[in-house]
Amino acid sequence: MSHPTPLLDKIASPADTRGLSVEELKQLAAEVRAETISAVSVTGGHLGAGLGVVELTVALHHVFETPRDILIWDVGHQAYPHKILTGRRDRIRTLRQGGGLSGFTKRAESPYDAFGAAHAATSISAALGFCAARDAKGETNKVIAVIGDGSMSAGMAYEAMNKADETTKQLIVILNDNDMSIAPPVGGMSAYMARLVSSAGYTSLRKLGKQMAGALPKPLQKAARKAEEYARGMVTGGTLFEELGFYYVGPIDGHDLDALVPVLENVRDFSGKPVLVHVVTQKGKGYAPAENAADKYHGVVKFDVVTGQQVKAAAGPPGYTKIFAQELVKQARLDDRIVAITAAMPSGTGLDIFAKEFPSRMFDVGIAEQHAVTFAAGMAADGMKPFAAIYSTFLQRGYDQVVHDVAIQRLPVRFAIDRAGLVGADGPTHAGSFDVGYMGALPGMVVMAAADEVELAAMVATAAAIDDRPSCFRYPRGEGLGLEMPEISQPLEIGKGRIVREGTSVAIVSFGTRLGESLKAADLLAARGLSATVADARFAKPLDIDLLLRLAREHEALITVEEGAMGGFGAFVLQALAAHGALDRGLKVRTLVLPDVFQDQDKPDIMYAQAGLDAEGILAGALSALGMDNVSAAGRRA
Numbered sequence: 001m002s003h004p005t006p007l008l009d010k011i012a013s014p015a016d017t018r019g020l021s022v023e024e025l026k027q028l029a030a031e032v033r034a035e036t037i038s039a040v041s042v043t044g045g046h047l048g049a050g051l052g053v054v055e056l057t058v059a060l061h062h063v064f065e066t067p068r069d070i071l072i073w074d075v076g077h078q079a080y081p082h083k084i085l086t087g088r089r090d091r092i093r094t095l096r097q098g099g100g101l102s103g104f105t106k107r108a109e110s111p112y113d114a115f116g117a118a119h120a121a122t123s124i125s126a127a128l129g130f131c132a133a134r135d136a137k138g139e140t141n142k143v144i145a146v147i148g149d150g151s152m153s154a155g156m157a158y159e160a161m162n163k164a165d166e167t168t169k170q171l172i173v174i175l176n177d178n179d180m181s182i183a184p185p186v187g188g189m190s191a192y193m194a195r196l197v198s199s200a201g202y203t204s205l206r207k208l209g210k211q212m213a214g215a216l217p218k219p220l221q222k223a224a225r226k227a228e229e230y231a232r233g234m235v236t237g238g239t240l241f242e243e244l245g246f247y248y249v250g251p252i253d254g255h256d257l258d259a260l261v262p263v264l265e266n267v268r269d270f271s272g273k274p275v276l277v278h279v280v281t282q283k284g285k286g287y288a289p290a291e292n293a294a295d296k297y298h299g300v301v302k303f304d305v306v307t308g309q310q311v312k313a314a315a316g317p318p319g320y321t322k323i324f325a326q327e328l329v330k331q332a333r334l335d336d337r338i339v340a341i342t343a344a345m346p347s348g349t350g351l352d353i354f355a356k357e358f359p360s361r362m363f364d365v366g367i368a369e370q371h372a373v374t375f376a377a378g379m380a381a382d383g384m385k386p387f388a389a390i391y392s393t394f395l396q397r398g399y400d401q402v403v404h405d406v407a408i409q410r411l412p413v414r415f416a417i418d419r420a421g422l423v424g425a426d427g428p429t430h431a432g433s434f435d436v437g438y439m440g441a442l443p444g445m446v447v448m449a450a451a452d453e454v455e456l457a458a459m460v461a462t463a464a465a466i467d468d469r470p471s472c473f474r475y476p477r478g479e480g481l482g483l484e485m486p487e488i489s490q491p492l493e494i495g496k497g498r499i500v501r502e503g504t505s506v507a508i509v510s511f512g513t514r515l516g517e518s519l520k521a522a523d524l525l526a527a528r529g530l531s532a533t534v535a536d537a538r539f540a541k542p543l544d545i546d547l548l549l550r551l552a553r554e555h556e557a558l559i560t561v562e563e564g565a566m567g568g569f570g571a572f573v574l575q576a577l578a579a580h581g582a583l584d585r586g587l588k589v590r591t592l593v594l595p596d597v598f599q600d601q602d603k604p605d606i607m608y609a610q611a612g613l614d615a616e617g618i619l620a621g622a623l624s625a626l627g628m629d630n631v632s633a634a635g636r637r638a
């Protein structure tokens with residue numbers, strides 16, 4: 001470790017911060033910042049958000065009696081400084097690695113992680129739950145939720161604030177406003193917050209601080225007067241938050257510990273109403289390469305601390321996300337009804353590429369997946385061809401909208417389901433495990449999974465052509481295989497799979513990018529004198545029942561392979577085979593799926609091997625079906 005951290009070295013837990021002076025807290029913050037940068041430079045991860053809340057983290061742990069007082073971080077991607085201060089500094093360089101610390105808050109990891117997170121805008125609801133539990137038990141602890149401005153675009157935040165005044169008087173919401181989401185924030189709420197912090201507001205804040213002091217409950221008067229001294233000010237009244245029943249406090253400079261500490265102390269001692277403290281911070285604060293980056297170093301790979309230069313991966317084939325976006329652009333050139341929708345992930349979904357060519361046909365709705373889905377449904381209902389590009393894990397939040405607004409009305413919304421399957425370092429909260437089951441359960445939905453990038457492009461074309469019902473196609477995080485791409489792709493025949501290799505004794509039916517491992521498993525079987533057919537199902541719905549029945553007839557065993565949880569492709573195949581009587585004659589079947597546990601983060605290859613979904617696992621599944629090996633896939637997983 002290159003930076004000296006004499007004060008931080010003495011902090012074993014937040015209790016050790018409580019006796020520190022504000023000057024010492026400033027030094028501690030500087031050391032925590034240096035330690036965060038140093039740690040993330042070797043692990044990669046979410047850097048900018050954490051750097052923006054270093055002072056806030058130090059101040060919160062200094063002022064509040066954590067973990068007795070409940071501190072809830074929204075998303076949890078900004079919690080690395082919090083982890084450093086709460087007894088996990090010795091493991092901070094294991095962040096996001098296999099067997100290491102999670103990149104988010106996680107209850108199993110520490111009593112200081114009061115509530116686990118990773119998806120946005122859950123913190124206020126959870127905090128209200130803690131308040132209700134506290135009140136029911138007659139306890140007196142404080143409850144604090146820290147939520148970012150980007151996450152404030154999500155409906156859940158408002159559903160929670162709508163009930164805050166009724167259910168509790170002792171809730172503190174810290175609005176951490178860095179005027180950034182992953183991309184620049186969008187929408188009226190973001191503009192509203194910007195107005196609250198605008199210079200016009202500041203001009204009159206000093207006066208307002210004085211005027212409002214008398215109107216505030218006693219403890220807040222002190223803070224309001226202090227505001228004068230900060231030349232920052234404090235204002236209450238008239239804000240949307242006030243209308244919802246909060247005391248609105250701010251905006252205050254979230255990097256100024258002279259301001260933060262007294263304001264938080266006053267807020268801590270106040271119990272009249274829920275309080276919302278509007279804290280203005282800078283994403284990436286205190287690290288020039290982050291401050292100057294367009295994404296403020298939201299998520300980084302390993303980097304050089306001195307230059308900020310991120311380690312360049314060896315040039316590999318284009319990723320699936322890029323292939324999706326490039327094909328969508330090609331299709332959109334041919335059809336001006338094609339539009340694209342993202343929920344705050346323009347670069348993550350590749351739609352920034354689409355937006356370059358078709359700025360007026362790309363819609364970033366903010367962190368608002370539910371709205372994204374119904375918004376797409378509205379466009380489809382009026383004749384457009386919407387592609388809603390949403391990560392598998394985040395589409396979960398819009399599921400009722402998929403059912404109620406899209407599927408029941410049979411509207412041709414196309415769901416581009418990115419990050420399907422295991423995602424690696426982000427761990428179980430971000431794994432795309434469930435979409436095959438939850439999309440495949442819906443009447444009329446066409447469900448596809450790409451085996452490689454050529455297939456993915458063909459599925460984009462297929463979805464563009466399907467105009468009488470909803471459709472979706474899934475593809476993983478990461479690189480494709482480097483296959484040569486056609487100029488433009490043509491639609492696939494709906495509900496038809498393909499045979500990739502012909503064999504005789506066992507049929508391996510793959511759905512998605514496990515096709516490569518399935519082919520390797522076929523090689524391993526061949527080495528044992530067993531001949532395997534390998535098929536790429538392409539569709540989980542409608543299933544290619546003719547293909548499946550043929551495979552069932554012609555093979556002793558049939559193995560399905562997918563990058564998803566139980567209740568997905570394998571379950572659909574089993575059900576179809578049973579319905580057609582194909583299981584009545586002794587066909588041996590194994591459905592290889594993700595294990596029935598939430599797998600912790602690691603490298604995806606390792607996680608797939610643990611899941612029994614690598615070539616060895618598929619081999620084991622096939623041998624177990626054929627009764628030729630005692631090592632079952634389930635056995636390998638245990």
Ligand SMILES: Cc1ncc(C[n+]2csc(CCOP(=O)(O)OP(=O)(O)O)c2C)c(N)n1
Pocket residue numbers: 049052075077078118119120147148149150151152178180181182283343344345367368369394397
């Ligand atoms: C439901 C959901 N949608 C999308 C995301 C992806 N995501 C993670 S952090 C983030 C930006 C959050 O912005 P903000 O709350 O302002 O926090 P900041 O990073 O600026 O500190 C997004 C879009 C998510 N985690 N959860």
Ligand SMILES: CC(=O)[C@@H](O)[C@H](O)COP(=O)(O)O
Pocket residue numbers: 046075077118182299348419423426477
């Ligand atoms: C915190 C969060 O939800 C995102 O930042 C996510 O980690 C991005 O994942 P990708 O790196 O796969 O885009």
Ligand SMILES: [Mg+2]
Pocket residue numbers: 148149150151176177178179180181
């Ligand atoms: Mg933000």
